[in-house]
Amino acid sequence: MNHKFIPLSVPNLKGNELKYVADAIESEWVSTAGPYVNTFEEKVAEYVHTAGAVSCQNGTSGLHVSLMLTGVTGEDAVFVPTLTFIAAVNPVKYIGARPIFIDCDESLCMDPEKVESFCREECVFEDGRLVEKESGRHVKALLVVHVFGNMADMEALMRIAEKYNLKVVEDATEAIGTYYTAGKYAGKYAGTIGDVGVYSFNGNKIITTGGGGMIVSDRKDYLQRAKHLTTQAKSDELYFIHDEVGYNYRMTNLQAALGLAQLEQLEDFIRIKEENYRKYRDALNGKKGLMLLDVRENIRCNRWFYALMCDGYFRSRDELIRYLSENDVQSRPVWGLIHEQVPYKQDRAYRIEKALHFWKYIVNIPCSTNLTEADVRRVSQLILEETVEGKGS
Numbered sequence: 265m266n267h268k269f270i271p272l273s274v275p276n277l278k279g280n281e282l283k284y285v286a287d288a289i290e291s292e293w294v295s296t297a298g299p300y301v302n303t304f305e306e307k308v309a310e311y312v313h314t315a316g317a318v319s320c321q322n323g324t325s326g327l328h329v330s331l332m333l334t335g336v337t338g339e340d341a342v343f344v345p346t347l348t349f350i351a352a353v354n355p356v357k358y359i360g361a362r363p364i365f366i367d368c369d370e371s372l373c374m375d376p377e378k379v380e381s382f383c384r385e386e387c388v389f390e391d392g393r394l395v396e397k398e399s400g401r402h403v404k405a406l407l408v409v410h411v412f413g414n415m416a417d418m419e420a421l422m423r424i425a426e427k428y429n430l431k432v433v434e435d436a437t438e439a440i441g442t443y444y445t446a447g448k449y450a451g452k453y454a455g456t457i458g459d460v461g462v463y464s465f466n467g468n469k470i471i472t473t474g475g476g477g478m479i480v481s482d483r484k485d486y487l488q489r490a491k492h493l494t495t496q497a498k499s500d501e502l503y504f505i506h507d508e509v510g511y512n513y514r515m516t517n518l519q520a521a522l523g524l525a526q527l528e529q530l531e532d533f534i535r536i537k538e539e540n541y542r543k544y545r546d547a548l549n550g551k552k553g554l555m556l557l558d559v560r561e562n563i564r565c566n567r568w569f570y571a572l573m574c575d576g577y578f579r580s581r582d583e584l585i586r587y588l589s590e591n592d593v594q595s596r597p598v599w600g601l602i603h604e605q606v607p608y609k610q611d612r613a614y615r616i617e618k619a620l621h622f623w624k625y626i627v628n629i630p631c632s633t634n635l636t637e638a639d640v641r642r643v644s645q646l647i648l649e650e651t652v653e654g655k656g657s
């Protein structure tokens with residue numbers, strides 16, 4: 265049987281992408297200045313209701329700048345998750361700060377209970393500073409990741425941050441469009457609850473600029489400084505005066521043109537992802553020990569990635585991935601835990617338990633917004649193969 269290949273997560277570029285990019289080219293504004301950059305920044309800020317937004321080359325550079333905004337230096341320590349993509353944590357090392365790895369909860373995001381117990385048991389809190397006993401370092405910030413588009417438990421995390429005077433950087437690179445529908449943060453988007461948030465527009469994210477990122481915040485001083493740092497810290501246009509070390513992290517007009525067209529479709533993409541999530545869930549949940557993970561209550565989730573738990577499944581995770589691959593369906597395990605990776609082995613990892621379990625059993629299955637109903641059915645049937653009658657039909 266010949267089937268088309270079903271990739272894990274690919275871009276969907278059927279809106280105004282070509283039109284806007286062609287317009288940018290015709291105007292000959294293709295680099296880091298140009299009207300699409302400003303418009304895209306304004307539209308993102310409008311969409312997530314923040315005071316402003318500053319575009320950058322990618323999510324990683326956005327996170328690097330965000331950590332600098334919060335005042336984290338090479339002397340400090342930062343709480344980070346272990347179950348996530350390594351780009352979330354590398355910027356902590358760029359700065360020379362010490363990461364402290366925290367376990368996840370059932371949402372796959374940072375577990376507030378473990379952050380709290382670490383603060384209580386492993387630190388002293390004096391004069392408004394949380395100091396890790398082992399290293400003597402000031403734990404200055406908490407970097408939370410909204411994994412797969414799930415909202416982390418921001419109510420609990422913000423409470424802890426307030427109590428211990430921690431700055432909060434939200435890695436919302438996977439979660440643009442996710443927001444609280446009720447509770448203390450009703451209407452608040454992932455990335456807009458802490459001090460500063462970052463989105464990514466990499467090719468596999470829910471909307472893409474090829475590569476790109478965006479820093480959002482309600483703090484005007486942060487936004488100004490973000491723009492400064494991403495533009496080589498140039499404080500005089502004519503005479504090229506630089507008052508500190510800056511970075512060439514600005515987004516180009518071409519990327520922004522693409523981004524603007526993508527943003528126009530974001531709500532449609534989320535709707536499609538939610539529909540496909542439901543189709544997978546109805547087909548798979550409770551069958552053969554399978555479980556498509558859900559999100560916490562009172563969250564409108566962008567459903568970027570689907571995480572299938574196969575702990576009671578008749579095949580192992582790797583067998584399932586191989587089997588799907590043999591049948592032209594791409595899937596993958598969750599990222600290797602960061603605290604076990606070579607550059608981080610020496611760093612502190614605190615009571616990592618749940619992340620190990622999720623790491624062992626999660627399989628990410630195709631989630632592109634281009635998926636057809638037949639694709640979702642085919643993937644589901646392959647996964648259930650032995651229990652489905654008339655397979656392949």
Ligand SMILES: *Cc1c(COP(=O)(O)O)cnc(C)c1O
Pocket residue numbers: 321322323324325348349351352409435437438464465466475476477
């Ligand atoms: C994609 C991603 C990033 C980095 O974004 P880039 O745009 O690829 O640099 C950072 N953190 C997480 C959790 C991501 O998924």
